Amino acid sequence: MIDYSRLEDGTDLNWYTEDWTLRHMVNRYLGDLREWGEERLIQMGEYASGPMERRARHTDREGQPRLIRYNRSGEEINEIWYNEGYLATVGEGFESGVVGWRYRKDVPRKIPFFYTQLLHTLMSMTEVGFTCPVTLTMSVAFVLEKFGSEEQKAKYLPKLASMDRRTLEQGATFLTEIQGGSDVGATETRAVQKGDHYLLTGEKWFASNCDAGIAITLARVNEEPGTRGLGLFLVPRVLENGERNRVTIRRLKDKLGVRAVASGELELKEAVGYLIGEPGKGFKYMAEALNISRMCTATGALAISRRAFWEAAVYTAKRKAFGQVVQQYPMVRETLLNMTADIEAGWAMTAQMLLAMDRCHTTGEGNPDEEIRLRLLLAMSKYRTTEQAVKHAKEALELHGGNGYIEEYVTPRLLRDAQVNTVWEGTSNIMGLEVLKLLGKEVQAKGRADSVLFRDIQETLDAVKLPELQDAVGVVRQEAKEVHLDAGYLLVANPMVQNAYARHFTDRLIDVYSAAHLLEEAQWSYRETGSRRLVKLAEYVVDRNFRPEVYSIGSGNIPSIHLFEEAMCLKTEKVEAL
Numbered sequence: 001m002i003d004y005s006r007l008e009d010g011t012d013l014n015w016y017t018e019d020w021t022l023r024h025m026v027n028r029y030l031g032d033l034r035e036w037g038e039e040r041l042i043q044m045g046e047y048a049s050g051p052m053e054r055r056a057r058h059t060d061r062e063g064q065p066r067l068i069r070y071n072r073s074g075e076e077i078n079e080i081w082y083n084e085g086y087l088a089t090v091g092e093g094f095e096s097g098v099v100g101w102r103y104r105k106d107v108p109r110k111i112p113f114f115y116t117q118l119l120h121t122l123m124s125m126t127e128v129g130f131t132c133p134v135t136l137t138m139s140v141a142f143v144l145e146k147f148g149s150e151e152q153k154a155k156y157l158p159k160l161a162s163m164d165r166r167t168l169e170q171g172a173t174f175l176t177e178i179q180g181g182s183d184v185g186a187t188e189t190r191a192v193q194k195g196d197h198y199l200l201t202g203e204k205w206f207a208s209n210c211d212a213g214i215a216i217t218l219a220r221v222n223e224e225p226g227t228r229g230l231g232l233f234l235v236p237r238v239l240e241n242g243e244r245n246r247v248t249i250r251r252l253k254d255k256l257g258v259r260a261v262a263s264g265e266l267e268l269k270e271a272v273g274y275l276i277g278e279p280g281k282g283f284k285y286m287a288e289a290l291n292i293s294r295m296c297t298a299t300g301a302l303a304i305s306r307r308a309f310w311e312a313a314v315y316t317a318k319r320k321a322f323g324q325v326v327q328q329y330p331m332v333r334e335t336l337l338n339m340t341a342d343i344e345a346g347w348a349m350t351a352q353m354l355l356a357m358d359r360c361h362t363t364g365e366g367n368p369d370e371e372i373r374l375r376l377l378l379a380m381s382k383y384r385t386t387e388q389a390v391k392h393a394k395e396a397l398e399l400h401g402g403n404g405y406i407e408e409y410v411t412p413r414l415l416r417d418a419q420v421n422t423v424w425e426g427t428s429n430i431m432g433l434e435v436l437k438l439l440g441k442e443v444q445a446k447g448r449a450d451s452v453l454f455r456d457i458q459e460t461l462d463a464v465k466l467p468e469l470q471d472a473v474g475v476v477r478q479e480a481k482e483v484h485l486d487a488g489y490l491l492v493a494n495p496m497v498q499n500a501y502a503r504h505f506t507d508r509l510i511d512v513y514s515a516a517h518l519l520e521e522a523q524w525s526y527r528e529t530g531s532r533r534l535v536k537l538a539e540y541v542v543d544r545n546f547r548p549e550v551y552s553i554g555s556g557n558i559p560s561i562h563l564f565e566e567a568m569c570l571k572t573e574k575v576e577a578l
Helices: 020-029 033-061 084-095 113-124 128-147 150-160 282-318 330-361 368-399 401-405 411-421 428-446 452-463 467-490 495-529 533-546 564-568
Strands: 066-070 076-081 171-174 190-194 197-208 214-220 230-236 247-252 263-276
Touching: 020 033, 020 113, 020 330, 020 495, 033 084, 033 113, 033 128, 033 411, 066 247, 076 247, 084 128, 113 128, 113 282, 113 330, 128 150, 128 171, 128 197, 128 214, 128 230, 128 263, 128 282, 128 411, 150 214, 150 230, 171 197, 171 282, 190 214, 197 214, 197 230, 214 263, 214 282, 230 282, 282 330, 282 368, 282 411, 330 368, 330 495, 330 533, 330 564, 368 401, 368 411, 368 428, 368 452, 368 495, 401 411, 428 495, 452 467, 452 495, 467 495, 467 533, 495 533, 533 564
Parallel strands: 171 214
Antiparallel strands: 066 076, 190 197, 197 263, 214 230, 230 263, 247 263
16 A cells, blocks of 8 residues: 655655556566566666656756757757756666667577566656657667668667667657658658668658667658658668768757657758668568557556656645545546556556567567557557546646646646657557558458457457456457447448548447456456455446446445545545545
């Protein structure tokens, strides 16, 4: 039990040891890596809530990166200034192994994404403006791991995966162009071959971590329309002869949030680029980088939700209004309860995405079904967690009252930072369309209205045998049948109908999928620990989402009173129903 009333704010906690959800995930899924890796998570939980948070506050308020176009002699240098605290965070952050452990040999086995994403999550509770460069470095390293030549791997992977700030080279993905946005096929940057490299000419409209040492970018290699004419190129910031590559940072973006990361407009003026893989397959390769980014965006969004909850829990446990502590009021409790339920359901789905990522790309257990399941879960997790992070940050701000709107508190930064995740690596609308597109391709490939995702839901529900969860299992099973019928209708509907309902359908699919897996996580937790906390939370999520009449006015069933204490792991005074 945690007595939040004794804390000043959320930074008084160790963000790993006090996060019951992360500890559940470690206990269940890390296996033989738990002994090796948990101490590092404890250390990161302490570091992120301490020195990293203090530096993040300064960077957001007074220490934002600045573009220095010219030196004192009038020579164009095109460099970005970072404050010393941010540079310290960069060094210590990458030296934690958030990228590098995957590529080390002195480890028990190949370190899975599941583990490095836990490190990423803890960092993101502080500053997604910093974990953006981490994500991009991870993306570039992964693309080289999968598609780079042996020479490219030997030359660039050690730099991207370095756990020594002196040899580290960060990564970036230069993707967005002003005329394209999500329409990558509209890319106009051109690549002309010259010997063993290409010369790239064009503009990139929104490039984060834009001064990274090793970037990848798309450019048109032939006259084929759309994405078929695109190649993927590795673009070093400094060439082998020591000269700066011909990439100009035109200006930095003045962004709403994630101010720690330098996002800029770029001009490529016959910049040297090295082709990765085969010409014309660039979009396929870049899609894998986007998958890494979507994975990180989902865990980063869950991190913002957890931080928002902690700040709200501490503040409402201390603040008094109308004669009593604010957290004693049922409406406040209901907000905190729903935040917790959303986080648990979000992690239940996101954990399955991370496991699928490792089966496909770490342990070699992938197959066509698993790959399509992974892509669906990436889109679903990215969509749901990022939308909810904005909601949770807003709710935390409101629970602080007027103070929540003041920049001396972290809540404005959480809200500003959360909003970008709904846009990065595909907007929420694009994620909805992606889910329908992937289901349609699966049906077309198999020749029948079937999906690995619906089989996943049914098998998961079949595995839940705990007697007290059977009622909830029956509710979710019936909802799954209805969502399956919706899928059958939409997959043969015309494109405008699909477009109209894509997000509605994806919302329902996510509700069913996350509920099924939360029920299964609850069963595991009860059998392993004897705790009924997740059992009760899972039942609450099912009732809240699928049969709200259970909590109708006059029902006498008030979860903010009856469920709050156990679900929240809070040490507070009991509140009696009126």
